[in-house]
Amino acid sequence: MKRGFKASAVRLALEIRSEFGLGPTGPFDPYAYFSTYGIPVVGISELEAGVSRMLSDQSRDKISGALIPLGFGFLVIDNDFHPMTRRRSTAAHECAHHALEHEFAASISAEQRACGLGKDQEAEADELAGELLIPSKSAKSHAVCMWSDDDVAEAYGVSVQFAEWRMNANGARKYARAVQRRRST
């Protein structure tokens, strides 16, 4: 990850959220992002029902999502067999690749938060996706207010595992503990 990327992801995520009328708190909708940027989303279930058997039953587990260049634009493949919380984090990852203008032939998320575009681009997309779904600023204030990972997951429409990652990765829980120590002395 480039130096200073984390700080720019914080700013970029807040800018993108504000384009959608959001402040630092509340759930971000990656599907609204796709719609605004004219990116069609196709569910794997639609592909299976219609055009092709290319994606067999196995793909339900193997593929989380994909961002595919198509002419001058993009197409998103969405694994609609996955729970919505997981789909939202995969979709936010694909939004991040798009917003960061990463260049690729196709970004396929084979597992949650990993689609093989190379370490730097993957790390950047994860970081921006995290900031889009739960900005660091909000993670800190929720940690200070003693929100559990479940509370955060519920409020932001993500899995508990994702909430836990956001509440720890950027030091929100650590920050809250320091604040509490200061208050109690």
Ligand SMILES: [Zn+2]
């Ligand atoms: Zn990726």
